[in-house]
Amino acid sequence: MKVEKKTTLTKNPFLPDPARIVRVYPLTQDVKFFQVRLVDINKALAFQYHPGQFAMISILGAGEAPFSISSTPSRPGLLEFCIRKTGTITGAIFNLKENDLIGVRGPYGNGFPIEKMLGKDILIVMGGLGAAPLRSVLLYCLDNRDQFGRVILLHGAKCPAEMIFCQEFQDLKKREDLECYLTVDTDDTGQWEDNIGVVTTLFPKLKAINPEQTVSLVCGPPVMYKFVIQELLKLQIPKDQILMTLERRMKCGVGKCGHCAIDYIYTCLDGPVFTYWDVIHMRELI
Amino acid sequence: MKIVKLKKSNLHPFLQAASQDAELWAPVRQKNNKHSFQPIKDFATIDLNYTRTILPPRKLFLPPQFNMFQASLQGYKEDFSHVSPKVIFGVHPCDLHGLLIFDEFHRQNFEDPYYLKAKENTLIFGHSCWPDDKCFCQSTNTHLVEEGYDLFFSELDDYYLVWIGSSRGDDCLRLAPELFDESLSEEDIKGYIAWQEKRNQAFKLKINFFAMPDLMELRYHHSLWEKLGQACLSCGSCSLVCPTCNCYNVQDQPLLSQDASNIQRCWDSCMLENYSAVAGGENFREKRSQRLKLWYTHKLQAYISKYGKPACVGCGRCIATCPVDINVFTVSRALEGEEVEAFWNRLAKEVNP
Numbered sequence: 254m255k256v257e258k259k260t261t262l263t264k265n266p267f268l269p270d271p272a273r274i275v276r277v278y279p280l281t282q283d284v285k286f287f288q289v290r291l292v293d294i295n296k297a298l299a300f301q302y303h304p305g306q307f308a309m310i311s312i313l314g315a316g317e318a319p320f321s322i323s324s325t326p327s328r329p330g331l332l333e334f335c336i337r338k339t340g341t342i343t344g345a346i347f348n349l350k351e352n353d354l355i356g357v358r359g360p361y362g363n364g365f366p367i368e369k370m371l372g373k374d375i376l377i378v379m380g381g382l383g384a385a386p387l388r389s390v391l392l393y394c395l396d397n398r399d400q401f402g403r404v405i406l407l408h409g410a411k412c413p414a415e416m417i418f419c420q421e422f423q424d425l426k427k428r429e430d431l432e433c434y435l436t437v438d439t440d441d442t443g444q445w446e447d448n449i450g451v452v453t454t455l456f457p458k459l460k461a462i463n464p465e466q467t468v469s470l471v472c473g474p475p476v477m478y479k480f481v482i483q484e485l486l487k488l489q490i491p492k493d494q495i496l497m498t499l500e501r502r503m504k505c506g507v508g509k510c511g512h513c514a515i516d517y518i519y520t521c522l523d524g525p526v527f528t529y530w531d532v533i534h535m536r537e538l539i
Numbered sequence: 540m541k542i543v544k545l546k547k548s549n550l551h552p553f554l555q556a557a558s559q560d561a562e563l564w565a566p567v568r569q570k571n572n573k574h575s576f577q578p579i580k581d582f583a584t585i586d587l588n589y590t591r592t593i594l595p596p597r598k599l600f601l602p603p604q605f606n607m608f609q610a611s612l613q614g615y616k617e618d619f620s621h622v623s624p625k626v627i628f629g630v631h632p633c634d635l636h637g638l639l640i641f642d643e644f645h646r647q648n649f650e651d652p653y654y655l656k657a658k659e660n661t662l663i664f665g666h667s668c669w670p671d672d673k674c675f676c677q678s679t680n681t682h683l684v685e686e687g688y689d690l691f692f693s694e695l696d697d698y699y700l701v702w703i704g705s706s707r708g709d710d711c712l713r714l715a716p717e718l719f720d721e722s723l724s725e726e727d728i729k730g731y732i733a734w735q736e737k738r739n740q741a742f743k744l745k746i747n748f749f750a751m752p753d754l755m756e757l758r759y760h761h762s763l764w765e766k767l768g769q770a771c772l773s774c775g776s777c778s779l780v781c782p783t784c785n786c787y788n789v790q791d792q793p794l795l796s797q798d799a800s801n802i803q804r805c806w807d808s809c810m811l812e813n814y815s816a817v818a819g820g821e822n823f824r825e826k827r828s829q830r831l832k833l834w835y836t837h838k839l840q841a842y843i844s845k846y847g848k849p850a851c852v853g854c855g856r857c858i859a860t861c862p863v864d865i866n867v868f869t870v871s872r873a874l875e876g877e878e879v880e881a882f883w884n885r886l887a888k889e890v891n892p
Contacts, residue, residue, distance in 0.1 A: 267653075268617065311610070311791070501815070512815065
């Protein structure tokens with residue numbers, strides 16, 4: 254029997270697109286900021302995503318891993334990532350310079366449900382590298398300011414030198430349409446002018462919250478979630494209006510490799526953004 | 540569906556005609572007396588008197604290791620060298636169901652071209668079987684098969700009833716139409732029905748799959764998982780032999796001769812320790828009991844909730860393979876709370892003799 258090779262398929266979802274590093278600079282000692290642009294200008298402009306989605310970045314000779322997109326789709330053309338040096342792949346990324354080539358696939362994941370957030374008060378709570386995915390939604394809200402109610406930002410870091418986007422957020426404090434609160438656990442410089450203490454110590458400073466009207470977005474180190482969620486529940490924000498974005502091992506980003514499976518869902522398809530209700534309902538999430 | 544008759548003596552001439560431009564694969568008895576799907580040079584080596592092969596036929600579509608593409612600074616070059624025209628003969632109903640689950644999985648959301656192209660280039664000839672004491676496909680409702688094959692050979696006395704399952708299967712018959720008999724006698728039909736009834740009575744192992752999603756939920760925090768975790772060797776054999784396991788890892792293999800890498804895909808197992816580990820040291824399933832729970836959640840609960848059928852086709856490979864007897868049967872009995880003590884006692888003896 255003659256079996257013919259047929260090609261009925263469209264795009265190969267595993268093939269990256271070449272992208273060039275346009276700009277790179279350190280945010281802290283072990284976190285760098287990367288601005289990249291797909292080499293193909295048409296693809297660069299056509300790359301549409303939602304805040305909270307992620308992309309797979311590959312480095313020749315090192316491998317591929319998922320990273321949340323820190324830029325906002327309201328400023329198309331360039332993609333931004335905050336990457337902490339923790340392993341082989343991020344180690345290789347750290348050695349790259351401006352104009353070097355990487356591979357990018359995506360965007361993947363559900364992202365934040367922007368349409369459900371329209372008209373609502375947005376309370377963003379970020380800790381450490383949790384600013385990476387949440388900066389996307391923060392900038393999105395600021396770029397579309399009239400479509401949201403209050404926008405409140407709580408951002409915590411271990412110390413001033415560890416605060417990523419420190420200057421960017423300091424500048425944002427000048428905006429009158431943003432309630433911006435920054436804090437560090439300890440100030441080793443003696444020059445920190447904002448709050449000192451963990452991120453939950455910022456909650457008493459907030460002006461009265463209308464819980465039904467508020468959507469809260471949380472991302473940070475695992476230890477932070479428990480305490481922040483307690484505060485949000487104290488404010489009586491409904492469990493399905495508390496959104497969090499999670500990290501999992503991923504090898505494909507498209508629901509095939511299995512690594513990010515939790516119960517019957519795949520973090521790469523059904524996440525990485527989940528509600529607090531999902532989290533208590535599905536156990537293994539955090 | 541059209542059904543024709545083929546004398547057993549005509550089988551090899553037919554396979555000869557059908558595999559002219561393709562590689563024929565069929566079960567072959569190995570030195571350890573287990574069977575394995577192998578490429579066939581000599582028809583005499585085909586052994587249809589088998590219950591289950593060591594690995595399910597999915598190895599022919601997504602091999603244990605293959606290159607997905609070559610990456611270099613100049614760009615990316617797709618590699619489909621694992622795809623070649625094949626005819627697989629002798630696939631049992633459970634494995635056909637396994638491939639149907641694979642089809643669905645690799646088509647949904649994002650189409651996986653590495654599986655789908657290999658599938659398009661393969662003709663599948665199913666074959667009837669007889670259950671042993673480890674088969675429980677009747678419980679998963681996968682002991683009969685209506686789709687997922689091009690031809691299906693039901694073995695009766697000295698002939699086969701051949702079910703034509705696809706247009707390509709029909710084309711195959713036309714390559715040697717003189718070998719087939721289109722008219723079935725009343726005796727042939729009665730003979731088949733009698734065989735089918737006898738086979739239905741032959742299943743010994745039964746599992747109540749439709750109770751499993753609730754039991755998985757109700758016993759999620761039960762101590763049985765800790766006990767299973769203590770016994771589990773974390774070897775990954777259960778997932779490597781499972782017809783519905785698809786997890787894989789991706790590796791960047793640099794080529795020494797040039798500034799390029801082969802991006803390689805290889806089988807992975809959720810039983811292995813680093814399966815859920817992320818950079819920075821966090822491991823979401825560090826304990827063996829957590830990893831067992833993930834596997835059994837997938838097989839016994841998650842897929843049923845989503846698709847109304849278990850992600851298990853009753854092939855019995857996990858029963859035949861696990862060195863410490865942790866398998867779909869023993870775990871389902873443990874979940875039902877039956878005969879657990881005997882199982883634990885035996886496990887304890889094996890673990891601490």
